[in-house]
Amino acid sequence: MTSAHILILDDDADVATAAQLLLRRRYGQVATLSDTSALPALLARGVPDVVLLDLNFTPGRINGAEGLALLDLLRAQTQPPAVIAMTAYADVPLAVEALKRGAGDFITKPWDNARLIAAVDQALARRAALRGGAVGSPELMGESRAMRELKALIASVAPTEANVMVLGENGVGKELVARAIHAASKRAAGTLLAVDMGALPESTFESELFGHRKGSFTDAKADRAGRFQAARGGSLFLDEIGNMPLAAQAKLLTALERREVTPIGADKPEAIDVRIISATNLDEARLFDPSVFRADLLFRLNTIVLRVPPLRERREDVPLLAAHYLKLYEAQYQRPARNVSAAAMDALARHDWPGNVRALRHACERAVILGQGTEYGLADFALATSGAAVVASAGQEAGLAPAIAAGAVAGDMTLEAIERSAIAATLSQFNGNISHAAKTLGISRAALYRKLGKHGI
Numbered sequence: 001m002t003s004a005h006i007l008i009l010d011d012d013a014d015v016a017t018a019a020q021l022l023l024r025r026r027y028g029q030v031a032t033l034s035d036t037s038a039l040p041a042l043l044a045r046g047v048p049d050v051v052l053l054d055l056n057f058t059p060g061r062i063n064g065a066e067g068l069a070l071l072d073l074l075r076a077q078t079q080p081p082a083v084i085a086m087t088a089y090a091d092v093p094l095a096v097e098a099l100k101r102g103a104g105d106f107i108t109k110p111w112d113n114a115r116l117i118a119a120v121d122q123a124l125a126r127r128a129a130l131r132g133g134a135v136g137s138p139e140l141m142g143e144s145r146a147m148r149e150l151k152a153l154i155a156s157v158a159p160t161e162a163n164v165m166v167l168g169e170n171g172v173g174k175e176l177v178a179r180a181i182h183a184a185s186k187r188a189a190g191t192l193l194a195v196d197m198g199a200l201p202e203s204t205f206e207s208e209l210f211g212h213r214k215g216s217f218t219d220a221k222a223d224r225a226g227r228f229q230a231a232r233g234g235s236l237f238l239d240e241i242g243n244m245p246l247a248a249q250a251k252l253l254t255a256l257e258r259r260e261v262t263p264i265g266a267d268k269p270e271a272i273d274v275r276i277i278s279a280t281n282l283d284e285a286r287l288f289d290p291s292v293f294r295a296d297l298l299f300r301l302n303t304i305v306l307r308v309p310p311l312r313e314r315r316e317d318v319p320l321l322a323a324h325y326l327k328l329y330e331a332q333y334q335r336p337a338r339n340v341s342a343a344a345m346d347a348l349a350r351h352d353w354p355g356n357v358r359a360l361r362h363a364c365e366r367a368v369i370l371g372q373g374t375e376y377g378l379a380d381f382a383l384a385t386s387g388a389a390v391v392a393s394a395g396q397e398a399g400l401a402p403a404i405a406a407g408a409v410a411g412d413m414t415l416e417a418i419e420r421s422a423i424a425a426t427l428s429q430f431n432g433n434i435s436h437a438a439k440t441l442g443i444s445r446a447a448l449y450r451k452l453g454k455h456g457i
């Protein structure tokens with residue numbers, strides 16, 4: 001079970017209980033609330049990780065104004081929850097408005113159980129990935145030459161309508177780059193809708209992206225807008241495109257070529273009005289291999305290519321990033337402000353950071369929580385034994401972490417250490433590819449992200 005705090009805000013007790021029963025098996029704390037006047041007091045006691053928010057709260061009221069007001073209240077929290085908007089109607093304008101105002105996703109009622117769980121998992125994963133950042137528009141930090149050049153490129157391509165492909169290793173900040181492009185574009189008033197293409201099951205690919213009409217297949221209990229329609233007027237961030245099966249690539253290509261999509265079961269296509277920003281951690285040799293990625297789709301997506309350099313190629317950014325994240329976690333965990341010793345900072349800057357900024361961020365969080373001295377020392381960041389270090393060394397071997405390769409998991413290793421080692425080894429095997437590692441480990445990407453955070457990898 002994943003430990004997460006979920007709140008279901010719905011005045012239909014049957015709906016709320018059904019969702020609660022479903023989610024309770026999978027997540028820790030699942031609460032329901034039908035009286036919205038109790039929400040401020042509940043938030044004062046603790047903000048949930050994810051809120052499922054019914055937009056049409058009062059029966060008979062279908063303009064959604066009340067639901068949107070609740071959404072504003074949730075988003076105004078210092079550490080706002082991830083919000084999944086729910087609507088009983090195939091009300092695309094309302095869902096789009098909710099996305100614009102900061103909801104991360106939406107589902108229509110009655111929902112499909114697997115889809116609801118996937119939406120909550122993804123909301124948790126995104127929250128974990130961006131945790132602590134200024135939610136909505138976390139700043140892309142870095143004053144190195146490489147980052148200054150990247151920011152200048154973002155500023156020049158953002159106002160154009162060109163599709164942009166963002167390349168870079170895991171954890172370098174590709175999603176932040178996508179957000180920066182959207183924020184500086186003419187579409188900034190619209191939504192930036194992120195879709196993890198690696199996590200979309202092939203069976204629901206079309207329905208998720210293009211939508212469906214009620215009754216078009218057994219589970220299609222209501223009309224559903226696809227991601228293309230929901231992002232209308234905004235940008236669609238297609239993450240992990242390198243993990244898309246070839247059949248799905250063909251469908252995406254057709255939509256982009258025709259600039260229209262046909263929801264399953266619909267008789268007419270609908271024009272699309274989105275700018276596509278895509279990202280992958282595939283290296284370019286793999287991306288240009290037609291057995292992995294279709295050249296014609298690549299050509300549609302990579303009008304502009306932005307490469308985000310790994311942290312080891314811009315080491316001068318490490319002190320700035322470390323200072324930023326230490327400060328952020330000191331505030332979050334209410335710990336005193338401390339300096340980093342000169343020796344520790346030097347070692348942080350010399351470290352190779354295979355997990356890039358995400359790993360640095362986790363190392364800072366660990367130091368804030370566990371550091372006991374008057375200043376942070378190198379040991380507080382756990383670099384020597386960190387998963388990052390294991391990944392680096394194992395990557396040069398047979399793709400297995402040394403502890404596992406040597407069969408040294410018995411004896412003095414705790415279960416925690418074995419789990420950490422197995423995760424590091426699997427990540428290394430797939431060159432840091434989260435989707436592939438999660439699949440091999442038999443857990444969701446969201447669960448893997450949480451474990452990476454837990455182990456400071």
Ligand SMILES: Nc1ncnc2c1ncn2[C@@H]1O[C@H](COP(=O)(O)OP(=O)(O)OP(=O)(O)O)[C@@H](O)[C@H]1O
Binds near residue numbers: 140168358361
């Ligand atoms: N330049 C930066 N300034 C501040 N924080 C950053 C920067 N780059 C990355 N981060 C932080 O590092 C983490 C990973 O960033 P992000 O999710 O954008 O990376 P990614 O390349 O999309 O990763 P993945 O390929 O694994 O999905 C986030 O917590 C993000 O806020």
